[in-house]
Amino acid sequence: MQGLWDYLNQTFMPHGGCYFWRPDLLWLQVGSDFLIAIAYFSIPWALIHFIRRRQDIAFDRLFFMFASFIFFCGVTHVFSIITTWNPLYYTEGAIKAITGVVSAWTAVALWVLMPTFMRIPSMAQLRESNERLSREVSERERAEDELRRTNERLEALVERRTEELEQFAYAASHDLEEPLRHVRTYTSFLEHDLGENLPEKAQEDMYFIRSSASRMSAMIKALLDLSRAGKQQLEWGRIRVQDVIDEAVEQLRESFEGREVEICGKVSHEIDADLSLLGALYQNLISNALKYSQDPVRLEFSENDRGSTVIFGVRDNGIGIGQAYVEEIFKPFSRLHGEVDCPGSGIGLSLCRKIVERHGGEIWVESKVGEGSHFRFQMPKQKGSKEAKDAGARA
Numbered sequence: 584m585q586g587l588w589d590y591l592n593q594t595f596m597p598h599g600g601c602y603f604w605r606p607d608l609l610w611l612q613v614g615s616d617f618l619i620a621i622a623y624f625s626i627p628w629a630l631i632h633f634i635r636r637r638q639d640i641a642f643d644r645l646f647f648m649f650a651s652f653i654f655f656c657g658v659t660h661v662f663s664i665i666t667t668w669n670p671l672y673y674t675e676g677a678i679k680a681i682t683g684v685v686s687a688w689t690a691v692a693l694w695v696l697m698p699t700f701m702r703i704p705s706m707a708q709l710r711e712s713n714e715r716l717s718r719e720v721s722e723r724e725r726a727e728d729e730l731r732r733t734n735e736r737l738e739a740l741v742e743r744r745t746e747e748l749e750q751f752a753y754a755a756s757h758d759l760e761e762p763l764r765h766v767r768t769y770t771s772f773l774e775h776d777l778g779e780n781l782p783e784k785a786q787e788d789m790y791f792i793r794s795s796a797s798r799m800s801a802m803i804k805a806l807l808d809l810s811r812a813g814k815q816q817l818e819w820g821r822i823r824v825q826d827v828i829d830e831a832v833e834q835l836r837e838s839f840e841g842r843e844v845e846i847c848g849k850v851s852h853e854i855d856a857d858l859s860l861l862g863a864l865y866q867n868l869i870s871n872a873l874k875y876s877q878d879p880v881r882l883e884f885s886e887n888d889r890g891s892t893v894i895f896g897v898r899d900n901g902i903g904i905g906q907a908y909v910e911e912i913f914k915p916f917s918r919l920h921g922e923v924d925c926p927g928s929g930i931g932l933s934l935c936r937k938i939v940e941r942h943g944g945e946i947w948v949e950s951k952v953g954e955g956s957h958f959r960f961q962m963p964k965q966k967g968s969k970e971a972k973d974a975g976a977r978a
């Protein structure tokens with residue numbers, strides 16, 4: 584080491600006058616410039632590495648300006664070393680000029696961006712807003728939990744009340760049938776005992792008593808059917824829907840007699856369903872189509888594949904239903920026609936809705952007065968599918 588030091592100091596000492604002919608002073612200057620240059624070159628590299636990794640940093644141009652300004656500062660120190668031995672003062676001056684321009688440009692950009700920097704939240708502010716947000720999130724989660732629990736309580740309450748109501752309707756309608764049977768029996772006894780002696784007015788009254796009792800009996804039977812459809816355990820099976828339609832038409836053969844009816848459209852789907860309830864559904868829709876249409880009747884069956892569900896349709900060319908009533912008619916005892924024009928209980932469509940909903944489906948009607956009605960119901964193809972569960976919970 585001492586040998587190298589002696590060798591370097593044997594030659595003519597540059598800038599000897601400036602450095603008082605002291606080699607240690609010369610090497611202090613050169614060594615310091617070298618160290619500064621190395622440090623300056625490493626800083627731009629670190630800055631560029633940083634902004635490459637942090638794509639989210641908004642001030643990447645400013646970072647580049649800083650990197651180039653520091654790089655040029657490093658170059659000026661390299662030239663300080665070079666010009667100690669080589670008089671490249673013009674080149675050194677040019678490098679200094681470039682460094683000056685880049686530095687001034689960076690300084691101006693820094694001042695221009697100062698208001699934006701001032702708006703950047705401090706670590707403390709960020710920490711505070713983070714804490715506020717997490718407090719809000721946990722409050723919201725608590726509220727959601729509470730809401731879910733209240734919802735579950737309400738659903739359980741509604742389920743219990745519905746069950747109680749259905750039980751009440753079942754018991755009431757069952758018990759009502761008994762006195763009604765007595766009314767019918769004693770009326771016929773009276774007619775039998777008095778026979779021809781019964782005055783004409785009394786015969787007329789008897790007729791009204793009997794027909795009112797029959798009507799009430801029919802209503803009670805419909806109510807019992809509705810109640811049973813809501814309570815009875817479903818007997819699931821794989822069912823060809825066209826077979827159910829054919830069977831329903833067969834069952835209603837009497838209603839078809841003497842009528843001019845064209846039946847069109849076939850369905851090909853099989854679905855999971857309760858055979859007897861699906862049969863009751865089609866029977867109600869077909870008998871309504873006949874009841875609320877004049878000859879010639881056109882009855883059309885359809886199906887529409889919707890992936891995991893199928894939309895089935897029963898369309899007629901009858902009297903149609905006003906827009907105001909398309910929801911109303913699915914409620915129990917809701918009728919748009921008088922008993923004299925079209926006899927009925929007003930329960931048929933409520934029964935249809937109950938049946939469809941118990942299968943996890945939905946029923947609705949598309950209709951206009953005078954343009955026929957199109958009853959449509961959407962059914963899941965498979966028992967236990969998501970659609971079935973969602974609607975089952977609603978039913």
Ligand code: ADP
Pocket residue numbers: 867871872875899901902903904912917918919920926927928929930931932933956
């Ligand atoms: P009901 O037929 O015994 O009166 P529903 O519940 O089956 O009871 O029907 C309710 C009402 O909806 C009927 O009174 C009728 O006014 C109307 N309606 C049902 N189906 C049709 C149809 N295909 N065309 C026109 N109106 C209908």
